Amino acid sequence: MSLRTISPAPRRLLGALACLALAAAVTACGGGGGEGAAPAEQQPPAAACPKSSGKVNLTFWSWVPGVEKAVEEWNRQNPDIQVTVKTTPAGNAGTYQNMYNALKAGNAPDLGQVEFDSLASFRLQEGLTDIAACEPVKQAAGLFAPWTWSQVTFGSGGKDGVWAIPQDTGPMALYYRKDLFDKHGIAVPKTWEEYYQAARKLKSADPDAFITHFSQTDPNWFTGLLWQSGAKLFAQQGDQWSVTVDNPDSRKVADYWQKMIDEKLVATDLQGFSPALYKAWNSGDVVTWISAAWGYSTIRDNAKSTAGKWAVAPMPQWSAGEGKAGNWGGSTTAVLAGSKHPYEAAKFAMWLNSDPKSLEILNREGGLYPAATAGLDLPALKAPVDFYGGQQIFDVFAEASKGVDTAWTWGPTMVDTYRFMSDAFAGVLGGKGTLAQALQDVDGKTAESLRKQSLQVAE
Amino acid sequence: MSVRHRRRRWDPWLFLAPFLIPFTLFTLAPVGYAAYQSLFATRRVGGTFGRRTTVFAGLSQYREVLTDPEFLRSLGRVLLFGVVQIPLMLLLALLLALLLDSAVVRLKRFFRIAYFVPYGIPGVIAALMWGFLYDPRLSPVVDLLGRIGIRPDFLGADTILWSMANVVTWTYTGYNMLIIYAALQAIPADIYEAARTDGAGGTTIAWRIKVPIVRPALILTGVFSIIGTLQLFTEPQVFRAISTSVTSTYTPNLAAYSLASANNYSEAAAMSVTLALATFVLSFGFLKLSSRKARS
Numbered sequence: 094m095s096l097r098t099i100s101p102a103p104r105r106l107l108g109a110l111a112c113l114a115l116a117a118a119v120t121a122c123g124g125g126g127g128e129g130a131a132p133a134e135q136q137p138p139a140a141a142c143p144k145s146s147g148k149v150n151l152t153f154w155s156w157v158p159g160v161e162k163a164v165e166e167w168n169r170q171n172p173d174i175q176v177t178v179k180t181t182p183a184g185n186a187g188t189y190q191n192m193y194n195a196l197k198a199g200n201a202p203d204l205g206q207v208e209f210d211s212l213a214s215f216r217l218q219e220g221l222t223d224i225a226a227c228e229p230v231k232q233a234a235g236l237f238a239p240w241t242w243s244q245v246t247f248g249s250g251g252k253d254g255v256w257a258i259p260q261d262t263g264p265m266a267l268y269y270r271k272d273l274f275d276k277h278g279i280a281v282p283k284t285w286e287e288y289y290q291a292a293r294k295l296k297s298a299d300p301d302a303f304i305t306h307f308s309q310t311d312p313n314w315f316t317g318l319l320w321q322s323g324a325k326l327f328a329q330q331g332d333q334w335s336v337t338v339d340n341p342d343s344r345k346v347a348d349y350w351q352k353m354i355d356e357k358l359v360a361t362d363l364q365g366f367s368p369a370l371y372k373a374w375n376s377g378d379v380v381t382w383i384s385a386a387w388g389y390s391t392i393r394d395n396a397k398s399t400a401g402k403w404a405v406a407p408m409p410q411w412s413a414g415e416g417k418a419g420n421w422g423g424s425t426t427a428v429l430a431g432s433k434h435p436y437e438a439a440k441f442a443m444w445l446n447s448d449p450k451s452l453e454i455l456n457r458e459g460g461l462y463p464a465a466t467a468g469l470d471l472p473a474l475k476a477p478v479d480f481y482g483g484q485q486i487f488d489v490f491a492e493a494s495k496g497v498d499t500a501w502t503w504g505p506t507m508v509d510t511y512r513f514m515s516d517a518f519a520g521v522l523g524g525k526g527t528l529a530q531a532l533q534d535v536d537g538k539t540a541e542s543l544r545k546q547s548l549q550v551a552e
Numbered sequence: 553m554s555v556r557h558r559r560r561r562w563d564p565w566l567f568l569a570p571f572l573i574p575f576t577l578f579t580l581a582p583v584g585y586a587a588y589q590s591l592f593a594t595r596r597v598g599g600t601f602g603r604r605t606t607v608f609a610g611l612s613q614y615r616e617v618l619t620d621p622e623f624l625r626s627l628g629r630v631l632l633f634g635v636v637q638i639p640l641m642l643l644l645a646l647l648l649a650l651l652l653d654s655a656v657v658r659l660k661r662f663f664r665i666a667y668f669v670p671y672g673i674p675g676v677i678a679a680l681m682w683g684f685l686y687d688p689r690l691s692p693v694v695d696l697l698g699r700i701g702i703r704p705d706f707l708g709a710d711t712i713l714w715s716m717a718n719v720v721t722w723t724y725t726g727y728n729m730l731i732i733y734a735a736l737q738a739i740p741a742d743i744y745e746a747a748r749t750d751g752a753g754g755t756t757i758a759w760r761i762k763v764p765i766v767r768p769a770l771i772l773t774g775v776f777s778i779i780g781t782l783q784l785f786t787e788p789q790v791f792r793a794i795s796t797s798v799t800s801t802y803t804p805n806l807a808a809y810s811l812a813s814a815n816n817y818s819e820a821a822a823m824s825v826t827l828a829l830a831t832f833v834l835s836f837g838f839l840k841l842s843s844r845k846a847r848s
Contacts, residue, residue, distance in 0.1 A: 189813075190813055217604075219603070219604055310792060329600070364793055364795070367794055368690060369689040372689050373689060506814060508814040509816075512814065516622075516801065518796075519709075519797050520799075522796045522797065524709065525709075545594075545816055545819065546594055546816070547593070547594045547595045547604075548600055549600075
């Protein structure tokens with residue numbers, strides 16, 4: 094009995110199945126089209142930001158836990174501008190993709206949460222509305238941490254538009270197990286050299302312990318380290334982009350961590366935010382985390398058995414006493430392209446991110462570390478934190494916030510840059526090449542990705 | 553008379569409509585759209601943040617795809633996966649089906665369901681569950697092996713592909729077994745009687761009669777598996793979160809997904825179409841090859 098004798102029905106079935114496979118392959122590339130000039134993407138001229146008449150309904154996508162409580166408060170105070178919030182997964186977990194798709198389809202929400210590192214990508218895809226002309230934004234410049242304002246204005250101080258309102262930031266510091274540092278007689282490292290010595294001392298005291306984990310899927314963590322070092326990954330001159338991921342400063346950082354990896358001082362088999370990492374935190378196998386202000390709740394919620402044993406110190410420095418810090422994460426509230434009520438949307442975005450009541454809710458519910466300078470006076474940010482042995486940890490982050498380089502520029506295709514970085518790091522952790530070579534690789538591929546987006550790249 | 557003829561000509565279409573309409577809307581149209589989209593490229597007027605347009609770019613996106621070393625590597629990876637995993641899985645499925653079909657096994661219904669259960673578990677859940685079993689710091693298996701001095705690294709750069717193969721085998725063996733088993737059940741009993749009269753034993757019947765007769769079912773499961781392997785997505789995507797050795801271009805499907813996530817829709821479409829064509833060629837190549845063998 095051959096296939097021929099039992100055909101043709103199965104054969105037709107196979108044909109249909111092959112078609113289905115094709116469909117699966119094709120739909121995997123996501124929705125969304127390539128056409129540029131859909132009506133929804135045309136931005137209103139920057140000069141005009143008129144009030145709408147009558148009652149206005151706005152839609153807003155965000156993934157800040159508890160953001161709906163702040164929105165409820167707004168809706169109570171503003172019966173004429175009602176906001177409907179939709180809580181979504183985090184941006185890179187699919188929400189950005191949905192926003193891009195909705196922008197293409199012309200039914201995007203009026204407002205969306207967009208992280209600092211994605212602002213350029215959104216602007217590149219014509220997804221943002223310039224709200225510089227909107228009355229509520231006029232006085233905003235002085236209200237936010239200078240580097241955040243520089244980011245939402247693309248370094249122009251507002252001459253090239255205001256593309257979002259800063260929400261929160263992620264100034265970085267060193268979380269460490271105070272009890273274990275004390276036990277092994279390790280001093281809190283003030284420089285990266287001391288951090289390396291601390292790692293060695295820990296290793297000799299406890300061969301199973303690691304000073305920290307090197308997370309391959311958190312390229313934005315490594316980018317935070319680069320930010321602190323003074324490395325500049327991108328520069329924009331006119332319409333020309335320079336990709337400088339591979340530069341002397343970033344190589345210095347790469348070589349440092351390569352040494353940590355080579356000497357097995359950092360855990361290389363642990364992914365960030367994984368159950369395995371949390372177990373290692375609980376068991377004391379991993380004793381520090383260089384992380385952002387928002388990380389305090391990550392440790393608190395996932396390493397419960399270590400309550401009271403952690404403390405926070407400033408990030409180790411490349412030269413003693415510099416007081417420089419990196420930044421990891423942080424979001425903005427952006428008025429998306431196609432919104433019919435930019436004035437009202439901008440007004441809401443301003444309130445959400447600078448009104449003391451809203452800041453208080455967002456900090457309490459979502460653990461946000463506010464970008465608004467007024468937010469740093471919140472009582473919650475002055476109080477001692479029990480989990481950290483009663484330390485006033487936010488004082489450390491307030492200091493760190495002042496040490497964040499304001500001139501940092503993101504690339505316009507950070508999703509790609511991050512992806513290339515974590516792919517290249519995977520190779521390094523698998524034993525192929527070094528971190529410095531990985532940065533070279535990221536540099537070349539990022540330039541290529543800019544070219545694919547039809548951007549001019551300086552050689 | 554002619555009216556009746558005409559109506560008869562339309563009748564089959566009427567019955568096919570419930571299939572054809574959604575098939576056109578949700579399968580053919582997206583495929584066509586992707587193929588169309590793959591022929592364009594992004595251009596910008598007025599600098600970085602100027603206006604974005606798309607222009608016809610012919611087959612240039614396909615050139616990008618076919619000269620992308622990461623994509624070619626991902627294709628090589630799934631081919632290697634398929635060459636090893638598919639024969640193993642189908643052999644296992646065939647053996648299980650033959651065992652279930654033989655007279656010696658009891659509790660047939662129980663085993664039939666037990667083998668099939670993994671297929672009923674959503675792929676993401678299965679991958680997560682296996683992830684916990686592989687993770688050196690969480691896994692009871694690794695822990696037990698460690699006590700007798702074996703320290704396996706299921707998530708390392710050299711082993712992760714086979715850890716995925718294991719998950720896929722676990723999920724689909726029962727499913728393939730059921731297809732083969734159904735084919736076995738359709739064999740009329742008098743063939744066995746005749747064989748036994750001729751002096752054939754259980755093993756001879758299995759290899760000389762049963763296996764040749766279920767050959768079409770084996771080919772069918774083979775084609776399914778080839779398609780499934782080239783589409784590999786869930787396992788690598790889930791394992792990215794626990795292993796430091798899975799890249800964003802680990803499989804072709806993952807690579808296309810990553811491109812689309814970075815707003816490079818045209819190249820993602822071109823990659824998907826390329827992958828679909830590769831799937832076509834391999835599936836039909838396999839069919840052709842196996843039917844030629846059957847004839848000779």
